[in-house]
Amino acid sequence: MADKESNNKDAVEFPLIESTAKFLETVPPGEFRRLPREFFPNDAHGRTVLEWPAAEFYCHKCNGVRYADPDTSTISFGFDAGQERNSICDYHCRNCRTFLKRFAVVAYSPPAKPEGLGSIAKVGELPLFGPYVPTNVFQLLAEDVDAFQKGLRAEAQGLGIAAFAYYRRVVESQRTHIFDEIIAAAEHVGADSAMIERLKELRQHWRFQRSIDEVKDCLPQILLIEGQNPLELLHPVLSDSIHDRSDEEALEIASEIRLVLINLAERIALAKTQSDELKQAVGKLSARKANRGKEIKSET
Numbered sequence: 001m002a003d004k005e006s007n008n009k010d011a012v013e014f015p016l017i018e019s020t021a022k023f024l025e026t027v028p029p030g031e032f033r034r035l036p037r038e039f040f041p042n043d044a045h046g047r048t049v050l051e052w053p054a055a056e057f058y059c060h061k062c063n064g065v066r067y068a069d070p071d072t073s074t075i076s077f078g079f080d081a082g083q084e085r086n087s088i089c090d091y092h093c094r095n096c097r098t099f100l101k102r103f104a105v106v107a108y109s110p111p112a113k114p115e116g117l118g119s120i121a122k123v124g125e126l127p128l129f130g131p132y133v134p135t136n137v138f139q140l141l142a143e144d145v146d147a148f149q150k151g152l153r154a155e156a157q158g159l160g161i162a163a164f165a166y167y168r169r170v171v172e173s174q175r176t177h178i179f180d181e182i183i184a185a186a187e188h189v190g191a192d193s194a195m196i197e198r199l200k201e202l203r204q205h206w207r208f209q210r211s212i213d214e215v216k217d218c219l220p221q222i223l224l225i226e227g228q229n230p231l232e233l234l235h236p237v238l239s240d241s242i243h244d245r246s247d248e249e250a251l252e253i254a255s256e257i258r259l260v261l262i263n264l265a266e267r268i269a270l271a272k273t274q275s276d277e278l279k280q281a282v283g284k285l286s287a288r289k290a291n292r293g294k295e296i297k298s299e300t
């Protein structure tokens with residue numbers, strides 16, 4: 001086995017991370033980070049340890065970011081400096097106690113010299129590392145969810161061109177289904193019948209460009225993002241040649257595409273939910289009004 005101290009010494013070239021929690025929250029698997037010596041205290045027996053910290057992750061049950069606690073307290077390195085340890089830990093939401101994450105890491109304790117730094121990398125992470133995606137997005141993308149998830153993984157690993165290509169493929173493939181969801185949302189919010197008929201007509205166009213150009217004024221207000229048509233926002237970047245972009249540019253655009261898709265999916269879901277709640281509220285109020293009228297008649 002290679003000398004652990006020399007392995008850890010090589011970690012001097014890795015970026016420094018401010019805390020173990022930040023490492024778990026923000027660093028993808030396979031990338032080493034240095035950790036200051038202060039994160040490697042000695043336990044009551046004098047052994048070097050690295051604590052599994054509380055961290056913040058998205059909880060689907062609580063529908064938001066929540067603190068999560070580890071089921072293991074520390075990684076113990078023993079008494080020798082520059083030791084390697086592998087460890088697995090599960091995290092559960094502090095609020096609902098639901099399982100959120102499992103991490104497998106490899107860590108090196110600091111070497112003996114005073115200025116030495118420890119290092120850590122994720123061997124694996126489940127659910128996979130990447131930005132939170134609401135379930136509404138998976139409903140919007142139908143059978144292309146797998147391609148979208150591949151785009152997420154590519155984006156999380158900094159592979160901009162790959163992420164860009166996957167997201168573009170998803171939007172182009174799901175153009176008709178996206179129109180169907182927009183039409184359903186428009187019907188739910190009681191949009192003008194002429195608008196709905198126009199959307200249905202545009203849905204039939206095979207060419208994406210023509211549909212986008214003509215749909216400008218055919219979306220309910222609730223589906224606009226910052227006052228703009230989300231399909232108009234997506235089309236210019238999706239029609240560009242991927243070969244004209246650097247990987248950094250492609251990664252930035254991929255992130256923007258993901259955010260617009262997520263926002264559109266959430267707005268469609270909100271339109272349907274709000275209209276259903278409104279219909280229920282109107283029905284109940286109408287029933288109360290009718291009952292009140294009967295009561296007044298009976299009193300007279």
